Amino acid sequence: MNRDAKGTITIYDVARAAGVSITTVSRVLRGESNVSASTRAQVQSAIEGLHFRPSALARSMTSKRTNTLGIVLPKLLNPHYARVFTGASEEAQRNGYAMTLFPFTSLIESDFDLATLLEERFLDGAVILVEYLEPLQQEKLISSLTALKRHMPVVLIGRKPDLTAYPAVYHNMAQLMRACVAYLTGLKHKRIAFVGGIEADRDDIRRDVGYVEGLSLAGIDYDPSLRLYGGGTAQDGEQALNRLLDTRPPTQWPTAVIALNDLVAMGCMAAAKKHGLNVPGQLSVMGCDNLFFSPYLDPPLTTVDCRQESLGARAVQLLLAGETCQEEAEWEIIVRASCAGAERQTSDEVHKNAR
Amino acid sequence: MNRDAKGTITIYDVARAAGVSITTVSRVLRGESNVSASTRAQVQSAIEGLHFRPSALARSMTSKRTNTLGIVLPKLLNPHYARVFTGASEEAQRNGYAMTLFPFTSLIESDFDLATLLEERFLDGAVILVEYLEPLQQEKLISSLTALKRHMPVVLIGRKPDLTAYPAVYHNMAQLMRACVAYLTGLKHKRIAFVGGIEADRDDIRRDVGYVEGLSLAGIDYDPSLRLYGGGTAQDGEQALNRLLDTRPPTQWPTAVIALNDLVAMGCMAAAKKHGLNVPGQLSVMGCDNLFFSPYLDPPLTTVDCRQESLGARAVQLLLAGETCQEEAEWEIIVRASCAGAERQTSDEVHKNAR
DNA sequence: CTGAAAGCGCTTACAG
DNA sequence: CTGAAAGCGCTTACAG
Numbered sequence: 001m002n003r004d005a006k007g008t009i010t011i012y013d014v015a016r017a018a019g020v021s022i023t024t025v026s027r028v029l030r031g032e033s034n035v036s037a038s039t040r041a042q043v044q045s046a047i048e049g050l051h052f053r054p055s056a057l058a059r060s061m062t063s064k065r066t067n068t069l070g071i072v073l074p075k076l077l078n079p080h081y082a083r084v085f086t087g088a089s090e091e092a093q094r095n096g097y098a099m100t101l102f103p104f105t106s107l108i109e110s111d112f113d114l115a116t117l118l119e120e121r122f123l124d125g126a127v128i129l130v131e132y133l134e135p136l137q138q139e140k141l142i143s144s145l146t147a148l149k150r151h152m153p154v155v156l157i158g159r160k161p162d163l164t165a166y167p168a169v170y171h172n173m174a175q176l177m178r179a180c181v182a183y184l185t186g187l188k189h190k191r192i193a194f195v196g197g198i199e200a201d202r203d204d205i206r207r208d209v210g211y212v213e214g215l216s217l218a219g220i221d222y223d224p225s226l227r228l229y230g231g232g233t234a235q236d237g238e239q240a241l242n243r244l245l246d247t248r249p250p251t252q253w254p255t256a257v258i259a260l261n262d263l264v265a266m267g268c269m270a271a272a273k274k275h276g277l278n279v280p281g282q283l284s285v286m287g288c289d290n291l292f293f294s295p296y297l298d299p300p301l302t303t304v305d306c307r308q309e310s311l312g313a314r315a316v317q318l319l320l321a322g323e324t325c326q327e328e329a330e331w332e333i334i335v336r337a338s339c340a341g342a343e344r345q346t347s348d349e350v351h352k353n354a355r
Numbered sequence: 356m357n358r359d360a361k362g363t364i365t366i367y368d369v370a371r372a373a374g375v376s377i378t379t380v381s382r383v384l385r386g387e388s389n390v391s392a393s394t395r396a397q398v399q400s401a402i403e404g405l406h407f408r409p410s411a412l413a414r415s416m417t418s419k420r421t422n423t424l425g426i427v428l429p430k431l432l433n434p435h436y437a438r439v440f441t442g443a444s445e446e447a448q449r450n451g452y453a454m455t456l457f458p459f460t461s462l463i464e465s466d467f468d469l470a471t472l473l474e475e476r477f478l479d480g481a482v483i484l485v486e487y488l489e490p491l492q493q494e495k496l497i498s499s500l501t502a503l504k505r506h507m508p509v510v511l512i513g514r515k516p517d518l519t520a521y522p523a524v525y526h527n528m529a530q531l532m533r534a535c536v537a538y539l540t541g542l543k544h545k546r547i548a549f550v551g552g553i554e555a556d557r558d559d560i561r562r563d564v565g566y567v568e569g570l571s572l573a574g575i576d577y578d579p580s581l582r583l584y585g586g587g588t589a590q591d592g593e594q595a596l597n598r599l600l601d602t603r604p605p606t607q608w609p610t611a612v613i614a615l616n617d618l619v620a621m622g623c624m625a626a627a628k629k630h631g632l633n634v635p636g637q638l639s640v641m642g643c644d645n646l647f648f649s650p651y652l653d654p655p656l657t658t659v660d661c662r663q664e665s666l667g668a669r670a671v672q673l674l675l676a677g678e679t680c681q682e683e684a685e686w687e688i689i690v691r692a693s694c695a696g697a698e699r700q701t702s703d704e705v706h707k708n709a710r
Numbered sequence: 711c712t713g714a715a716a717g718c719g720c721t722t723a724c725a726g
Numbered sequence: 727c728t729g730a731a732a733g734c735g736c737t738t739a740c741a742g
Binding site: 375376377378379382389390391394413415416417418419 | 727728729730733734735736
């Protein structure tokens, strides 16, 4: 009955070749012990002779498991996300799972139907990292998540979710920013700019909270004109800082810059050089993410390592364990050479800044 | 008969709720037109009411297609591969396919059984990029590929395969290297080092051929001590060039360096600075790949854009079209500021070099 | 230690 | 326009 008319060879072909039932073939396939040595040998040789491979599809059909996880990530071209993926993927592999990557930008383009995209595939669960979304897209995301959650476990990652119903791993960005500001105020900086991020974004707002709090703790008034919003690329950082330096007299320039991430920091360093500012002599620059290129910038970049691999790995652990907690991820300031004491500041300027 | 005992709701549940047969449900699911409007509406509302999602597993079971492609890539942390992945993934998406990424290093760790890993998943085809392998691993790869090819179409990518039986997209590395050397000899350089890559590697040997040919075309003898083998990271590049500069008198230093890739180039620039060499005034540095950070190095890096996105996209096209050709991919030299004329060279040195 | 039968959740001819 | 039946390639109780 089961001819290999279509060329695919099945467990029936093996059974026939070995002169046993498909049940027995299935048993040796799954490595069960209750098969006689001679039968096993016959089946094995039939399998090899026919180059038989069991269909994962049929297997999953009965077992209801695919051993495949999905991960939704914004842009892999940013090594930050590549680090997250690497950590998640390796943890998955360690547990016998493969990982299917869904680039986020294309999700938005393709009507952003997270639920359909993920469900149509063969996933046992999904890790989802979302960046800032317009309110309308945000609503769509939430309903997508609701639909998705009905069909598989989901873990959110990267930023503290507004949704408490989902397990999550994220960085405490307010705390992280306070630490960055504290590091720079400890270096006697008073005019500290913060570059990058979208004003409407919840996560960046959290960073903003930490930024303002950090300044306040050091007795520095928050100067909104030193908060430069913009994107997250090197070009964005370069443009933002260029604009500030172009429109202010040098005496009003910041003595330190905290960048949204290392890419933005790299752009800021380019803007500083363009304006003849020595880094860190005349301008300290601090990044975030600790990407592979940051020790090779000139000067090497002081930044925050966000342990992206652990973040991704932890998300997979929560997913596989079926945990429902929301937990904070670790980070650490990496001191290199791009930040120095605020010696350029005159007491005059300090006075002006303190108003 | 089909109770939703396990919680999963199926096409039978929908059929019952809508008072039709499963055939009819299947028809509206697949958007066939031969269903009356009223029936369609009933089925639709049953689907929505039950939050029904068809099982992709069962669907693929009959259709024999999963609409999922696999891609094997070395280390995603190198943005070069991220660019390849992006191009491949977007092309796949454009054609209704998802893309499962298999990081290569973990394949090697996990006994390197490409065939098992890929077949156990649900793939309609695979794009495979391999880097240099030890001879033993190379053999295992080839037998894995043979096994894999029996079950799905495969396209090789990135380097010219030794295997002619597989469709492939790759760069003509000898030609690319000749062009790099020609660019630098055009700038009057005579002592041109080549940094990075493994001596035993076929692909790098091809680059070596182009390197030697390029020198020869400019009437320069090949000096083996200027060929610095090593890995492909920034650290590798830094160490390799440091070693050369440490062991040679400054009068014997190269006036130009071609790096295996942008990461190595970045490391070379660090080594140059450590030895007080101005780039490009005293040492020209040329990279390969044109990664996002290269315009932000100081000075901005002259490099070769390898059109990685097109490379990945083209591989997917060949895969989906069932083509069997091996074709060359495009590349282009991107001139920035890290290479300049060889003015540091004295006629004495030139003479010595020419022997 | 081995096998016959039912079932996983769909799609696909085939009838009507 | 609609439905009954077979089949996709396995695994899983259930018998023996």
